[in-house]
Amino acid sequence: MARQLRAEQTRATIITAAADLFDRHGYEATSLSDIVEHAQVTKGALYFHFAAKEDLAHAIMEIQSQASRQLAREADGRDCSSLEALMRITFGLTRLTVEGPVARAGLRLATGSVGVRPPMPHPFTEWLEIVSRKLLGAVKESDLHPDVDIDVVAHSVVSFFVGIRVTGRTLESLFRLPRRVTEMWYVLIRGLVPVTRRPRYFGLAVQLEREIRTA
Numbered sequence: 577m578a579r580q581l582r583a584e585q586t587r588a589t590i591i592t593a594a595a596d597l598f599d600r601h602g603y604e605a606t607s608l609s610d611i612v613e614h615a616q617v618t619k620g621a622l623y624f625h626f627a628a629k630e631d632l633a634h635a636i637m638e639i640q641s642q643a644s645r646q647l648a649r650e651a652d653g654r655d656c657s658s659l660e661a662l663m664r665i666t667f668g669l670t671r672l673t674v675e676g677p678v679a680r681a682g683l684r685l686a687t688g689s690v691g692v693r694p695p696m697p698h699p700f701t702e703w704l705e706i707v708s709r710k711l712l713g714a715v716k717e718s719d720l721h722p723d724v725d726i727d728v729v730a731h732s733v734v735s736f737f738v739g740i741r742v743t744g745r746t747l748e749s750l751f752r753l754p755r756r757v758t759e760m761w762y763v764l765i766r767g768l769v770p771v772t773r774r775p776r777y778f779g780l781a782v783q784l785e786r787e788i789r790t791a
């Protein structure tokens with residue numbers, strides 16, 4: 577049991593080190609030797625867990641996929657509206673991005689040249705499915721205008737969210753990201769939500785941003 581625990585800890589250390597380097601320098605510019613040095617493990621330890629750099633990239637994207645599904649499940653378990661659940665998911669992903677390199681590297685890998693291995697769906701496909709489901713629920717709950725095109729809005733929300741993270745990676749501090757997500761929701765709420773329901777969601781965006789900053 578102790579040996580298994582040490583192996584799991586070593587694997588997690590390697591993944592975190594690789595994610596940090598992929599996030600800061602990019603996948604192509606990072607070598608396995610760089611990861612070994614950054615993780616402070618032996619090459620044998622790395623090759624025990626990962627046969628190639630691509631395996632590490634895939635493991636990082638799989639962790640991000642699991643995190644997205646977990647956030648969606650947690651939102652589904654709340655007694656809240658579909659729109660609130662969607663907002664909580666986006667702020668949950670934002671919190672993970674601020675807290676550690678795995679979520680940041682997962683996005684950079686997803687927007688780069690690393691292919692996604694079946695049966696894992698591409699992260700953006702998975703996000704589109706989650707967003708579409710929540711938007712459909714929000715229309716049924718009268719939190720969105722009834723004539724919105726769910727497919728168009730879902731693509732817009734995912735593109736907006738991904739774009740904020742990609743742009744912020746080079747232009748401003750990581751800790752500005754929660755404010756940018758709040759600004760994103762201000763724009764979306766004004767365009768999609770009936771006037772009488774807007775104050776609730778404006779306030780929720782501020783609350784969720786504050787929760788990240790005070791965590």
